[in-house]
Amino acid sequence: MSIIRPRLTDFHNILVTQEEVDFAIPFIDEDIPLYVDPFLLWKSPSMQDNSLHLLITNSFNHLGYLFLNGNENEAIELLIRASECNEVGLGNSKTKFGKRIGKKFANEILSPFTSIPQIQKSGFVHLEETQLLVENFSKDRVSDIACNFIQSFLIDFTIEQAEKYGIPIEKVKLLNVYNSKTNKFDEEETHLPVNPDSKSPIIFVPKRWLKQIPWINTDDYFSNYYIQNIHREGDELPDKIKLLNFNRHNYDVVKAYASIKEKSFENCKNDPLFNQIPVTSAKRKFTTITKLPTGKTDNADRKFEDNVCQLVTSLVYPHLDFAQEQSRTESGVQIRDLIFYNNKSSDFLKEIYETYNCKQIVMELKNVREVKQEHILQLNRYLKEQFGNFGIIITRNPPPPKVIKNIIDLWSAHRKCILVLDDADLKQMTLVFESKQRNPIEIIKKKYIEFTRACPS
Amino acid sequence: MKKEDVDKFGKIQSQIEGLYNEIGLLSKKSPNDAINKFKLKFINQILAEANSILSVAYKPFDGFDLFQEDEVPSNSDVTMIFEQYINCMEKLRTDNISTKEFVNG
Numbered sequence: 001m002s003i004i005r006p007r008l009t010d011f012h013n014i015l016v017t018q019e020e021v022d023f024a025i026p027f028i029d030e031d032i033p034l035y036v037d038p039f040l041l042w043k044s045p046s047m048q049d050n051s052l053h054l055l056i057t058n059s060f061n062h063l064g065y066l067f068l069n070g071n072e073n074e075a076i077e078l079l080i081r082a083s084e085c086n087e088v089g090l091g092n093s094k095t096k097f098g099k100r101i102g103k104k105f106a107n108e109i110l111s112p113f114t115s116i117p118q119i120q121k122s123g124f125v126h127l128e129e130t131q132l133l134v135e136n137f138s139k140d141r142v143s144d145i146a147c148n149f150i151q152s153f154l155i156d157f158t159i160e161q162a163e164k165y166g167i168p169i170e171k172v173k174l175l176n177v178y179n180s181k182t183n184k185f186d187e188e189e190t191h192l193p194v195n196p197d198s199k200s201p202i203i204f205v206p207k208r209w210l211k212q213i214p215w216i217n218t219d220d221y222f223s224n225y226y227i228q229n230i231h232r233e234g235d236e237l238p239d240k241i242k243l244l245n246f247n248r249h250n251y252d253v254v255k256a257y258a259s260i261k262e263k264s265f266e267n268c269k270n271d272p273l274f275n276q277i278p279v280t281s282a283k284r285k286f287t288t289i290t291k292l293p294t295g296k297t298d299n300a301d302r303k304f305e306d307n308v309c310q311l312v313t314s315l316v317y318p319h320l321d322f323a324q325e326q327s328r329t330e331s332g333v334q335i336r337d338l339i340f341y342n343n344k345s346s347d348f349l350k351e352i353y354e355t356y357n358c359k360q361i362v363m364e365l366k367n368v369r370e371v372k373q374e375h376i377l378q379l380n381r382y383l384k385e386q387f388g389n390f391g392i393i394i395t396r397n398p399p400p401p402k403v404i405k406n407i408i409d410l411w412s413a414h415r416k417c418i419l420v421l422d423d424a425d426l427k428q429m430t431l432v433f434e435s436k437q438r439n440p441i442e443i444i445k446k447k448y449i450e451f452t453r454a455c456p457s
Numbered sequence: 458m459k460k461e462d463v464d465k466f467g468k469i470q471s472q473i474e475g476l477y478n479e480i481g482l483l484s485k486k487s488p489n490d491a492i493n494k495f496k497l498k499f500i501n502q503i504l505a506e507a508n509s510i511l512s513v514a515y516k517p518f519d520g521f522d523l524f525q526e527d528e529v530p531s532n533s534d535v536t537m538i539f540e541q542y543i544n545c546m547e548k549l550r551t552d553n554i555s556t557k558e559f560v561n562g
Contacts, residue, residue, distance in 0.1 A: 428489055428529070437493040438529055446529045 003360060003386045004339045005029070005324045010359070011196055014165055015343040018273050019318035023161050023204035024090075025273075028195060031091045034210040034271060035143035038127055041209060043265040049209075052150045055180055059149040061123030062183050064113035068120065076106040081176055081185045085147040087192075087203040088154070090210070091140045101141070109134050116251045125258070128216040132247045132254050135240065139214050149178050151203065155190055158204040162193050170194050172201040208270050215268045216261050218243075225257045274322060276314040279434045285311040286430040290423055294369040294396050304367035305336045308394055308426075312338060312363065315429045315440040319345045323360060330378055337382075338363040348445040356417055357388030366395040371420060373406050379418055380410060389416040392444070398422050404454070411455050419447045458553050466510055470546050472503050477539040480532055488533035497524055500535060507542055515549045517541035 003010050006028045018025055024032045041053035059082075066075035083101040091098065101109070112119050112133045124130070127145065130137050147154065155177070162169050169191040177188040192201040213219075222243060230246075230253060231237065238246060247254050261268075277285070285307045292300045292307075313322040320340040327336050340361040344350040352358045364379050371393060379391045399407070399420045410416045425447060429440035458466070476499075483490070492500070501523045508522060521538065524530045 428491065428531075431487065431490045432529075435487065435490045438491040442491075442527075442529055445527060449527050 003341075004326065007341070008167065008193060008195075008202060009165070010341055012167060014167055015345075015353075016165055017318055017341075017343045017345050018207075018321050020345075021161070021165065022206055022208070023157070024207045024210055026089045026202050026204070028197060031089045032205075032210075032273070033092055034212055034273065035090055035139045035214065036088075036146050036205060036209045037139075037211040037214045037268075037270075038142065038146045039215040039261070039265075039268060040211065040270055041146075042126070042262075043268055044208070052153060056127060056146045056149045057124060059178065059180060059183065060127050060145065063110060064119065064123055067110045067113050072107075072110075075110055076103055078183075078185065079106045079109060079145075082145045082148040082178065083141060085144040085151065085176075085203075087151075087174070087201050088144075088147045088205050089202065090143055090147070090205065098140070098144070105136070109137055112248065115248060118251050118255070126216055128214045129254055129258055131214070131216070131218050132221055132257075133244060133251075135244055139217065142214055147203075147205065148176065149180070151177050152180070154203045154205065155188075155192065157206065158192055158202070159190075161204050167193050174201060207273065210273075211271045215265075216258055221254075221257050225260065226253075274313070274317060276317050277310055282311055282314060282430050282433055286426060289426065292367065294367055296367075301367040304396075305365045308365050309336075309338055311426070311430070312394065313340075315433050316340065316444075319349065319439065319441045320361065328382075330381070333378075335378060336365050338365070346439075346441060346445075348441070348448060352388075352390045352417070352448070356390035356415075358390035359388065360386045361390065361392065362387050363392040363394055366393055368395060370397060371395050371399045371403050373403060376403060376406055376410065376418060380414075380416060383416055383418075389414070391417075392419045392421060394421045394426070396423055398424070407451075408454055408456070411451075417448070417451060419444065419451055421447060462510065465506070466546070466550070469503060469506050469510060470543075470550075473507060473539055473542055473546065476500060476503065477536065477543060480535045480539065484532035484536040488536075489531050491529045491531055492524075492535055494526060497526055497530070500524060504538075504542070507546065511542075511545055511549060515545050517545045 007025045008028060009016055009025050011028055016025075024034065026032060038053055038056050041049040041056070044050060044053075063075045063079055066072070066078070080100050080103070083106070084098045086097055109130060112130065113123075114120065116133070128142050131139070131142065151174075155174075159169065161167070170193075172190060172192050172194060174188045174190065174192075176185050178184075179186050192203065194201055218240075226243065227237075289304060289307050289311070292304050295301065309325055321343065323339040323341050325336065325338055327334055329335070340363070342349055342353050342358055342361050344353050352361075362379070362382060364375075364382075366375055368375070375393060375395075379393060383389055383391050403420075407418050407420070410418065421444070425443055429443045432438045432443065433440050480492070480496075480500075504523050508516060513519075517538070518541070524535070524538075
């Protein structure tokens with residue numbers, strides 16, 4: 001069975017939504033597009049998170065200590081090993097395998113320990129400050145270094161979560177586990193979930209630590225601190241290299257920025273894996289949809305698909321996790337679909353999972369004045385494998401009686417269920433999304449019940 | 458009608474009118490918005506009592522007894538049905554008004 005954009009849980013048929021688990025569910029073929037921000041551990045009310053932050057900082061500062069005391073090679077070697085953590089699978093990689101840094105770059109990263117007196121004396125409080133001092137030291141390195149230094153904790157967390165949700169674990173050998181007692185990387189044999197394709201171990205990361213951009217970052221520093229407080233009007237704006245040089249020679253400025261960020265810690269929140277659009281935005285999108293003409297005039301079909309995609313994915317969250325938007329071509333016509341994971345998170349979803357074998361829900365978008373038989377057949381041909389026998393068409397107007405008859409006949413002959421949602425259904429879904437009186441997914445359930453009543457008994 | 462039926466009738470009639478006014482306000486603001494499950498539970502409770510007192514002869518619609526939770530009824534659906542119940546209850550009330558004639562002497 002080929003699930004689209006499979007996650008580890010889907011592969012093992014473990015039906016949980018991202019909302020209900022504490023960790024970011026890893027994809028099998030690609031990375032999770034978020035990063036561990038050590039600041040979230042620093043600001044966390046949990047003492048455990050605070051002590052893990054301390055462990056990260058201490059371990060990084062230990063590299064500085066080695067670097068300053070004649071053990072440059074050992075420090076560089078440790079930093080290189082800490083620079084990539086493939087097991088956690090965070091970032092933008094499509095291959096799930098990142099590259100470690102080289103010796104030259106490791107040397108540059110550790111150079112602030114010698115060139116900046118304050119760091120030489122007291123070390124870093126926030127590892128992320130290195131982004132403001134070293135060129136090309138990016139958020140993925142911050143995240144990977146942090147993950148490597150606390151990998152031992154993450155392994156325990158992963159085993160605990162795997163046991164809680166019944167995710168299979170296997171015996172694996174990890175070659176790069178940091179030992180905070182000896183400050184060295186060791187090999188370790190343990191049990192972890194593995195990637196079913198590559199058999200490489202997978203480590204879960206608590207989703208409360210994940211952000212798209214670290215709280216302390218270069219862009220924020222430049223636009224919200226440097227330009228407002230340091231830059232003089234009329235002066236030329238520094239390029240990145242000049243800015244980093246300035247920071248290295250004026251570390252107090254970086255410290256002042258970091259302390260402002262510390263004071264505004266309450267605004268620092270983890271980023272969810274899926275961002276629901278706000279109610280006002282949902283209403284605006286629905287209004288845009290209703291004003292669009294049917295057909296392809298002025299790219300109306302494209303606009304309809306874009307708006308419906310953003311609207312519907314938010315309306316059905318958290319009951320349905322959005323997997324992917326995809327395009328396919330059938331008989332020379334491009335068709336756009338929305339694919340959702342079905343995690344049986346409500347009685348209705350459980351029923352379509354069990355009755356129609358629907359592991360992923362496909363919603364096909366059609367900006368046409370009238371749904372025709374050929375549209376039903378197009379979706380029907382697509383209903384196999386992970387989609388089972390259930391699909392949804394989102395269109396503008398209710399289907400004509402002959403098409404309704406066609407849909408019912410399809411059920412009678414092949415037990416396939418195709419629901420058609422129109423503007424009125426989207427309107428009601430948007431209304432309940434705003435009023436919170438019911439869940440928008442219940443409107444889809446209502447359509448399903450209407451469909452089952454129309455079927456011959 | 459017995460005295461206890463009259464009392465029950467009075468209670469249900471005032472409850473339906475109360476809900477009709479309440480949901481009517483919501484319906485004016487947002488007719489297509491759904492009624493939540495909490496409200497629906499009590500609406501159905503009152504409708505069930507009204508059905509028992511109205512009996513088949515006075516019930517507004519043969520095919521309607523209660524709202525189905527899964528059908529996600531809207532504010533305007535509930536207002537429309539309540540209006541029918543209010544009219545039918547009024548019909549039952551007027552049909553049960555009788556006068557006694559007293560002859561002097």
